[in-house]
Amino acid sequence: MNWPAAPVLLPLVTALITLFWGRPGMARRWVTAFSLLLQFAVGVGLVMSTYPGRVLVLGLGAWPAELGIVLVVDLMSAVMVTLTALVALVAQVYGFIEMRWAISHPLRIPLIQFLLAGIQLTFCTGDLFNLFVAFEMMLISSYALLTLEADDWDIKHAFPYVAVNLFGSALFICGCGLVYSLFGTLNFAGIARRTLEMERDGVVTLVSLLLLLVFGIKAGLFPLHLWLPNSYPTLPIPLLALFGGVLTKVGVYVIIRALGTVLPHDLGILHAWLGGFALVTAVVGGIGAISRPFIRGILSFHIVSQVGLMLLAVSFMTPLGLAAAVMILWHNLAVKSSLFLIGGTAALLNRSDDLSRMGGLWSRVPWLGVLFLVQALSLAGIPPLSGFWGKYMVVRAGLEAGEHLLVAGSIGVSVLTLFSMVKIWLATFWAEPDGVVVRVEDPRWRRMTGVVAVLAVVSLAMGLGAEGFSRIAIEAARGVLDQEGYVRAVEQFLGKTGGVTP
Amino acid sequence: MLGPPSFIFRSVVRFLFFLVNVFALYLLLRGHNLPGGGFIAGLASAISLILLSLGIGLAELHRVMRFDPMRLATAGLALALGTGLIPVGMGRPFLEHFDGYLEHVPLLGRVHVGTPLLFDFGVYLVVVGITCKVIFVLGKSTQRLVALVAEDAARYASPVERPIEETEEEGGRNGS
Numbered sequence: 192m193n194w195p196a197a198p199v200l201l202p203l204v205t206a207l208i209t210l211f212w213g214r215p216g217m218a219r220r221w222v223t224a225f226s227l228l229l230q231f232a233v234g235v236g237l238v239m240s241t242y243p244g245r246v247l248v249l250g251l252g253a254w255p256a257e258l259g260i261v262l263v264v265d266l267m268s269a270v271m272v273t274l275t276a277l278v279a280l281v282a283q284v285y286g287f288i289e290m291r292w293a294i295s296h297p298l299r300i301p302l303i304q305f306l307l308a309g310i311q312l313t314f315c316t317g318d319l320f321n322l323f324v325a326f327e328m329m330l331i332s333s334y335a336l337l338t339l340e341a342d343d344w345d346i347k348h349a350f351p352y353v354a355v356n357l358f359g360s361a362l363f364i365c366g367c368g369l370v371y372s373l374f375g376t377l378n379f380a381g382i383a384r385r386t387l388e389m390e391r392d393g394v395v396t397l398v399s400l401l402l403l404l405v406f407g408i409k410a411g412l413f414p415l416h417l418w419l420p421n422s423y424p425t426l427p428i429p430l431l432a433l434f435g436g437v438l439t440k441v442g443v444y445v446i447i448r449a450l451g452t453v454l455p456h457d458l459g460i461l462h463a464w465l466g467g468f469a470l471v472t473a474v475v476g477g478i479g480a481i482s483r484p485f486i487r488g489i490l491s492f493h494i495v496s497q498v499g500l501m502l503l504a505v506s507f508m509t510p511l512g513l514a515a516a517v518m519i520l521w522h523n524l525a526v527k528s529s530l531f532l533i534g535g536t537a538a539l540l541n542r543s544d545d546l547s548r549m550g551g552l553w554s555r556v557p558w559l560g561v562l563f564l565v566q567a568l569s570l571a572g573i574p575p576l577s578g579f580w581g582k583y584m585v586v587r588a589g590l591e592a593g594e595h596l597l598v599a600g601s602i603g604v605s606v607l608t609l610f611s612m613v614k615i616w617l618a619t620f621w622a623e624p625d626g627v628v629v630r631v632e633d634p635r636w637r638r639m640t641g642v643v644a645v646l647a648v649v650s651l652a653m654g655l656g657a658e659g660f661s662r663i664a665i666e667a668a669r670g671v672l673d674q675e676g677y678v679r680a681v682e683q684f685l686g687k688t689g690g691v692t693p
Numbered sequence: 694m695l696g697p698p699s700f701i702f703r704s705v706v707r708f709l710f711f712l713v714n715v716f717a718l719y720l721l722l723r724g725h726n727l728p729g730g731g732f733i734a735g736l737a738s739a740i741s742l743i744l745l746s747l748g749i750g751l752a753e754l755h756r757v758m759r760f761d762p763m764r765l766a767t768a769g770l771a772l773a774l775g776t777g778l779i780p781v782g783m784g785r786p787f788l789e790h791f792d793g794y795l796e797h798v799p800l801l802g803r804v805h806v807g808t809p810l811l812f813d814f815g816v817y818l819v820v821v822g823i824t825c826k827v828i829f830v831l832g833k834s835t836q837r838l839v840a841l842v843a844e845d846a847a848r849y850a851s852p853v854e855r856p857i858e859e860t861e862e863e864g865g866r867n868g869s
Contacts (some may be wrong), residue, residue, distance in 0.1 A: 252786060
């Protein structure tokens with residue numbers, strides 16, 4: 192019965208073990224990798240047990256649902272848990288290969304585990320205040336990771352991240368207070384039931400706007416994205432893959448969950464605003480990415496663009512639109528992080544990720560080039576790769592909803608994406624400039640490429656098996672939009688415990 | 694230590710240290726049903742240690758204390774998590790707590806005891822450990838002492854500054 196808590200407990204226990212066992216070493220690395228594998232297995236188990244639309248509920252401390260905190264896992268949460276664990280596993284193993292244990296930072300492993308615990312709690316929680324706690328766990332670990340191996344230059348660029356997110360947390364706690372005063376509960380199911388019964392009220396829209404603002408800061412929605420593109424490139428590559436692949440997606444997930452499950456569906460003007468801002472975000476991210484001359488910078492700015500595309504799909508608020516958003520979200524988790532890792536491997540070979548000092552990789556390491564091509568074209572939305580299906584669904588959902596401007600914008604953004612991917616490709620793989628050394632004798636790049644290939648296979652499977660994959664996405668989106676079903680599941684649990692502490 | 698040593702301040706702080714800790718213990722024990730608890734008790738205890746560090750100096754306190762605050766915090770987290778995990782082993786929901794009564798305790802009679810106290814004690818240790826670590830590291834760095842002593846450095850310091858670029862000529866840092 193404790194399975195909904197397992198994705199949170201495993202990283203916590205691992206963090207404790209690696210904190211007590213403070214000195215770096217090979218055995219410590221094996222323990223971490225094994226734990227991450229276990230977390231992935233738990234995620235797969237959760238997906239299998241929630242697939243036909245079941246909702247797993249756990250009341251922490253055996254308190255009745257309205258008094259205590261509930262953890263609720265449905266298909267959407269379960270898939271997010273699985274993909275996050277997979278990305279974390281790959282990024283962590285990549286980090287192990289990148290750096291010999293003797294020179295690795297002893298606190299990095301426990302901090303990543305605390306970060307994961309926060310992320311997984313965000314996916315599993317069914318309570319607004321608990322969501323705040325999960326955000327704090329995640330953010331505080333990420334502040335520590337950002338500054339762990341940083342010099343003054345890095346810290347200067349990490350500062351906006353810390354400042355903006357602290358401000359966001361303060362807004363979030365205000366939002367929690369307002370929600371409690373308005374609905375009398377912080378439980379997702381409780382809020383959803385009240386909104387189903389309540390008369391439409393301007394205050395609900397206002398509170399929703401506040402929550403959207405908070406989650407928009409976390410996701411990097413224009414004009415709240417400015418903290419992101421300069422702070423992320425300061426991270427070491429494996430952490431960058433984890434941050435860029437997963438952390439901003441947490442914001443998108445929470446927006447999907449809040450708009451789909453918790454808040455009323457007819458917020459009117461709010462969804463139109465979200466659509467407009469999302470389009471601007473996508474365009475600004477795409478253009479910003481072109482302006483950057485180094486791989487980490489390009490990919491970091493790209494996160495903003497992708498987030499814009501997802502939120503654009505969310506703003507249609509139709510089952511198909513939400514399914515499209517979910518599909519891009521999952522595709523992006525796998526593709527984005529693997530692109531960061533491929534960029535890191537290329538930077539290792541060229542000893543720099545500055546585009547003007549790279550080149551000659553296609554003739555020396557063609558397999559890395561193939562991996563990059565697969566992932567980059569997938570991100571740009573070339574059929575039959577995984578990114579295409581999500582974009583196709585966005586276009587279809589947009590045309591059904593009659594949002595022609597947004598559809599045109601989303602197609603235009605794909606061209607921008609393709610442009611910056613081609614820019615990396617030309618400079619890194621295709622160009623053969625004089626005086627650029629490719630250090631193929633460094634043995635690490637083979638193993639790194641092998642590890643990244645795991646994510647590439649996952650993303651290829653998503654693209655080639657689009658039939659089954661989109662079915663899961665549609666099922667997950669249906670589950671998120673099904674407020675009655677969510678409330679029923681939590682209340683059945685409440686009925687089982689009889690409303691009193693057993 | 695900042696400024697000239699003051700005998701009065703040192704004496705008062707040494708006395709206050711115990712008084713504040715007794716109050717912290719009181720807050721910890723009453724926290725089960727009344728305002729108080731592990732968090733606030735931990736803050737009180739941490740304040741007592743910070744006062745002591747002002748009185749006798751950080752270097753002296755480090756010699757007297759003989760434990761690493763981070764280890765204390767880790768132990769506290771393990772205790773709190775362990776208390777939460779006990780019911781999981783019994784097939785009950787995570788974090789469920791149990792209580793009961795102890796009869797015929799000398800002087801007190803019937804005493805209400807429960808596992809939340811263990812959990813709270815874990816929280817107490819985490820708060821004391823983290824607060825002390827943060828304040829001591831900041832304090833040492835402002836007083837020109839070495840922030841991490843040798844055993845800290847082995848556990849918490851990075852042997853390298855730059856993860857990727859091991860050579861001096863490095864790129865990728867030219868982002869605006």
